[in-house]
Amino acid sequence: xxxxxxxxxxxxxxxxxxxxxxxxxxxxxxxxxxxxxxxxxxxxxxxxxxxxxxxxxxxxxxxxxxxxxxxxxxxxxxxxxxxxxxxxxxxxxxxxxxxxxxxxxxxxxxxxxxxxxxxxxxxxxxxxxxxxxxxxxxxxxxxxxxxxxxxxxxxxxxxxxxxxxxxxxxxxxxxxxxxxxxxxxxxxxxxxxxxxxxxxxxxxxxxxxxxxxxxxxxxxxxxxxxxxxxxxxxxxxxxxxxxxxxxxxxxxxxxxxxxxxxxxxxxxxxxxxxxxxxxxxxxxxxxxxxxxxxxxxxxxxxxxxxxxxxxxx
Numbered sequence: 001x002x003x004x005x006x007x008x009x010x011x012x013x014x015x016x017x018x019x020x021x022x023x024x025x026x027x028x029x030x031x032x033x034x035x036x037x038x039x040x041x042x043x044x045x046x047x048x049x050x051x052x053x054x055x056x057x058x059x060x061x062x063x064x065x066x067x068x069x070x071x072x073x074x075x076x077x078x079x080x081x082x083x084x085x086x087x088x089x090x091x092x093x094x095x096x097x098x099x100x101x102x103x104x105x106x107x108x109x110x111x112x113x114x115x116x117x118x119x120x121x122x123x124x125x126x127x128x129x130x131x132x133x134x135x136x137x138x139x140x141x142x143x144x145x146x147x148x149x150x151x152x153x154x155x156x157x158x159x160x161x162x163x164x165x166x167x168x169x170x171x172x173x174x175x176x177x178x179x180x181x182x183x184x185x186x187x188x189x190x191x192x193x194x195x196x197x198x199x200x201x202x203x204x205x206x207x208x209x210x211x212x213x214x215x216x217x218x219x220x221x222x223x224x225x226x227x228x229x230x231x232x233x234x235x236x237x238x239x240x241x242x243x244x245x246x247x248x249x250x251x252x253x254x255x256x257x258x259x260x261x262x263x264x265x266x267x268x269x270x271x272x273x274x275x276x277x278x279x280x281x282x283x284x285x286x287x288x289x290x291x292x293x294x295x296x297x298x299x300x301x302x303x304x305x306x307x308x309x310x311x312x313x
Contacts, residue, residue, distance in 0.1 A: 006104070006134055006160050007078065008191060010043020011230045013219045014051035016268055017065060019279035025061050027068050029277035033220075034072040036276070040223035042077055045069055049082040049106050050165075050195075051217050051264055056282035059092065066100045083127065084108025084138070090127035097133055104134040106163065109143030117149040125156055132158055138195060139175075140165030147171075147178040154179065154186050161191030164211065167202070173209045180210070197263040198253050200229050204241060207233060217263065218252075221270035225303050228310065240310055248303030255295055261285040266296060273297055 015037055018029030037045060047069045048054050048062045057065070066081045073079050081102045083093025090107065097105045110123050124137055135158050139145055144166050145153075153159045164172050172192075179187050194206040194214035203214055212233070219226040225248060232240035256262045264281060269288050271278045273296065280287055288296065 006191065008044050008161075008193075008213060011041070011219060011227060012044050012046060012193070012213065012215045013037040013040075013042035013223075014046045014049050014215050014217060015069070016220050016264075016271060016276075016278045017048065017052040017057065017061075018277055019282065021279070023280070023282055025057070025064065026277065026279060027064060029279065030065060030068055031072050032277060033271075034069050037219065037223070038073055038076055040219065041227060042219060042223075044078040044080060044103075045073060046080045046082070046106055046215065049080075049108075051215075051220065051267060052082065053264060053282060053285075054082040054084070054108060056285075059089070059096065062093065063096055063100055066097065066102055070101055078103035080104040080106055080136075082106050082108055085111040087123060087126050090123070091129050094127050094131050094133065094135065095129065098131045102133060104136065104160070106136050106138055108138050109141040112142070114142040117146055120145060121149055121152045124153060124159060128156055128158055134158055134160045136161040136163050136191065136193065138163050138165055139172075140195070144171075145175065147174040150175045151178050151182065151187075154182070154184075154190065160189075161193060163193035163195040163215075164206075165195040165197075167196050169202075169205055169209060172206070172211060176210045198249060198256060200226075200233075200241075200249050201245065201253055203229070203233050204238075217267045218249075220267050221274050221276070222300060222303060225307050228307055243306055243310060244303070247306035248299065251299045251302065252296075255292065255299060258292070259286065259288070262288065266292075269293055270296055270300055273300065 015033050018026040020026045048065045069079045081097045083105050084090045192211040199214035216226045229244050265285050268278050
């Protein structure tokens with residue numbers, strides 16, 4: 001697939017991976033989850049990624065989730081899938097994604113170890129191997145690139161973009177500027193994404209440096225709010241963004257920051273509050289306390305009240 005054919009516009013959704021009471025993957029629940037994202041207007045689905053608890057899934061479970069997502073989406077939106085971890089696991093994951101018909105791969109960082117910048121580029125090259133499935137490299141954790149190293153990713157034909165989960169705007173500005181300044185068709189079409197937790201909080205800053213695409217975990221439980229914010233960002237409507245940030249996103253982030261792993265745990269808890277069949281999380285993540293869930297419910301309730309005020313209803 002040529003890079004010019006990649007369409008990842010609109011709000012990017014990262015479906016949760018539902019589990020049964022004994023923590024087995026619940027594919028029926030996942031199918032409902034996928035359909036709800038598509039019905040809500042997601043521009044693309046990224047399954048078995050961070051919000052989908054990629055790190056807790058086996059290779060077989062990732063394959064099953066991808067197959068179910070493609071079955072449910074039925075071509076209505078692109079379906080991307082996570083791969084990564086150790087070099088061999090990453091390589092196998094990218095190959096499995098291509099074999100499974102994924103529209104693309106989000107390549108997560110190396111597991112546990114890191115290396116010099118040349119080693120990070122080699123990790124991507126090794127993971128890609130001889131596949132042709134489009135790959136977005138996740139810039140975070142043990143896989144943080146300098147601008148010159150990020151530019152070398154353009155030498156790997158199937159790498160179509162970089163997603164930032166590191167959170168340093170200066171570093172990302174250097175990366176975007178370095179790549180765009182190359183002035184080639186390849187560099188002009190290279191895609192950049194804001195992949196920070198609750199990305200709406202940083203969306204204005206990232207859009208200002210040319211990184212307007214972002215993934216929304218909020219789409220998992222409050223797609224109406226997520227789409228209204230995304231629309232406001234596209235329109236440059238600062239007033240609406242600020243109302244949603246103050247009345248919903250910032251309180252949500254404050255609660256999220258209380259416990260490691262809540263970027264996933266809170267999302268699942270919020271989805272359950274809305275009646276979605278997503279189950280609990282796999283360890284080492286933990287569930288919010290009853291008191292935290294009560295506060296979460298109030299945050300979501302307040303968010304919809306702000307949305308209602310914005311829409312004048």
